[in-house]
Amino acid sequence: MDVKEAMSIGGLEKGEIVAGNKGVNRPVRAVEVMEVPDTTSWLTEGLLIVTTFYAIKDNPEAQINFFQTLIKEKGAGLVIKPGRFIKNLPEEMYRLANQNNMPLITVPNDVVYGDILTPLYEELYKERSADLGYYQVLASILDTTDQDLNHIVNRLEDYLGNPVYIEDTKTRLLAASQEKLNDDWRRSYFLLTKASSGFQRFINNPETLEKLKHGKCPVKVGREEQRESRVIFPIRDNNQLLGFITVIEKNQPLEEENDALLQQVASHLSLLLIKDRFSSQAQQSLEREFVNDLIEGNILPGELEHRAAGLGIHSHHASFFLTLNYQSYLQEHAEEQDVRSQDPFVLQQIKTIVQPLFEKTMIFFKRNQLYLFCSVPSEKDVSQAVKEKGHQMIERINQAFHFPFNLGIGRVYCDLNDVYRSYEKAQLVLKIGRDVWGTGQAVHFDQLGVYRFLMKLRNDSETLQYAHDLLRPLLDYDRKNLQSQLVKSLKVYLQTNGNVTKASELLFVHRSTLKYRLKKIQDITHMDLDDSEMRLQFQVAFKLLSMHSDSSF
Structure with a gap:
């Protein structure tokens, strides 16, 4: 508020600027009444004084000195009620007002202090409240270390x-x-x-x-x-x-x-x-180098605890790896030529979601997949706690991005020397979890069940050859007959425990179409799908091949 605005509020509306008219743009930051002589010590910039000069009504020199001090301290102006105690102001005050553009304002004698002060106080309060809100919101944004x-x-x-x-x-x-x-x-x-x-x-x-x-x-x-x-x-x-x-x-x-x-x-x-694009590269580089060395076993004995501590990782805490199928996200947005330009933003958003859940988190890309190395205090049932937080994490990420990410949660290890195993298990869980539990899910290594036993066979050449021999004829037939979908039909049929009605609904085909396909499968493989033992062989073959990175199944 300036003097011009103040003159349109309350009792000052009846006032008149008798000198110093060019100072109407002076800011008004406070309003005070002056009726005692010793007040010059508290005169401040932006202060509008209201007075009758009663204490110095018979002392023109004191009136002039007071006005000079108000000018020196860059006050807003002087409001005087002449008539009752003082008839005329010294001519020198008019000269000083015009010379220094200091508004000299008179109000009629019937205007009481309350008519002037109360409306001005209310207006100043509104302004200060608004200013306070402005600076509070600005400070909360500019002064925060939170980059969310x-x-x-x-x-x-x-x-x-x-x-x-x-x-x-x-x-x-x-x-x-x-x-x-x-x-x-x-x-x-x-x-x-x-x-x-x-x-x-x-x-x-x-x-x-x-x-x-x-x-x-x-x-x-x-x-x-x-x-x-x-x-x-x-x-x-x-x-x-x-x-x-x-x-x-x-x-x-x-x-x-x-x-x-x-x-x-x-x-x-x-x-x-x-x-987000540049400044954090150094920290990310250190973290990525540490994690890569951890995975590859390139950290010398005695170095691990020192390097971990330098990155804020406690060696006695439980650690594990998580992985998201970011490659699927990239494929979904493949038509956007610059989709990879958003990698830093994606990293930052996911880190913002994950940080409240786990004490220490490092996030990095490796072979177009997104991995997180996490560390939490060791406690009872830590694996169950990690599993629950993993479900919270994937739910929040999928809500934010509107994309069905899958999360693979590796086994939790209390010794940093062993945590590299969690990286491999997280990858495996991601692949198997998506095939078995579907999209948009978080799966922990401990949930794999029988797959944990099959893991030991996944790279056994003789076992893999058996699985390939069993399913290869169906794959070859599908390649020659693009609409046949025998492999997919068999897989869904087995997943529904041999329920033709449910499997046909999931495949979006008529029951008779699925029955025809199942008959074709039996003719090609010479396997009876009504025989539970033979169905088990197919199930094991699918499970084994789903864990193999080179598999087409």
Whole structure:
């Protein structure tokens, strides 16, 4: 609030600026009454004084000295009620007011202090509350070490009262606040899903791009029938566009006074996005090197505890590996040429989900799969605790990305020297778990059951040859007759314990079609599927081959 605004509030509306009119833009930060002579010690910048000069009514020199001190301390102005105790002010005060652009204001004698003070106090309180909220939300974003983008958009939503989301330059969603709005420009709020084609066309319009790359103001988009109005703030590093903050004006218009806040947040986000891409590479490199050496057995005796401690890993804690089928995610998004550019963001989001569950987490890519090395305090039933947290983890990841990731959880080891075994087991669990338990599941090594015994045979050449010999004729037939699907039909039939009705439903074929296929299988293999022993041979063959990386089954 400045003096000009103050003159339109409460009792000051009846006031008049009799000198120092050019100072109406001085900020008013506080209002005080002065009726005692010894007050100059507490005069401060932005202070508006209200007085009758009663204490110094007969001392013009003291009046002038007081006014000079107010000018020196950069006060807001002086409000005087002349008439009752003081008839006329010294001419020198008028001269000083005009010379220093210090407003000298008079109000009628019938205006009481309360008419002036109460409305001004209320207005100052509102401003300070607003400023406090501004700085609190800004501090909570800029001063935090938490790099979770969802934290940022939720704090913005709390402050602005509208939905907020962050997108990259391809309009892929990086974060969205709790309140969401589906309209013509965005219908999905799952991570990395793109905005609707209408928004993509708008963003890629040369005029819009020019404003976002070089403009000083945000881009404002009006409301239409199927689209809510919104304000788009660019996230950029110099003139390189990194993404956008979008505020949907669902509940109320975005006040222009909030532009500065959002621009500061955008600057902060540019640093975060660049940091996610580059700054953490050194730490990730150290972690990746440690994990690779751990897996390959390249750590010399006596070095393990020292290197682990340097990365915050306690050697006496329980450790294990997790793996996600990230390769399936890449295949699903293969049409996006730059899908791998999102690897750092995916890593950061998954790490954000996992960190609250496990004490220490390292995340890395290896052969297009995503692995996590985790460490937790050793305690009773630690394997069961890890299993439960693994289910929580996969549920949260699948909800965030809207993709049925599978999670393989390796065995938990209390000795770092043995944890390399967990890496191999996590890979195996991922492969078997997807085949046996289906997509979107978390499977722990301990759940494998009979597969744990078959593991010892999975690389035995004679056993594998037997399994291949049993199923090869069916695979050869399928290759020659592309619509036959004998191998798949047999596998589903066995998984449903020989239930033709259920198996045909899962295969989306008629019962008679499946019966024909089963008859064909028996003719080719000379195996009776009504014989439980023969069905067991097929089941074992499928299980063995599902564990073999070179298998086509």
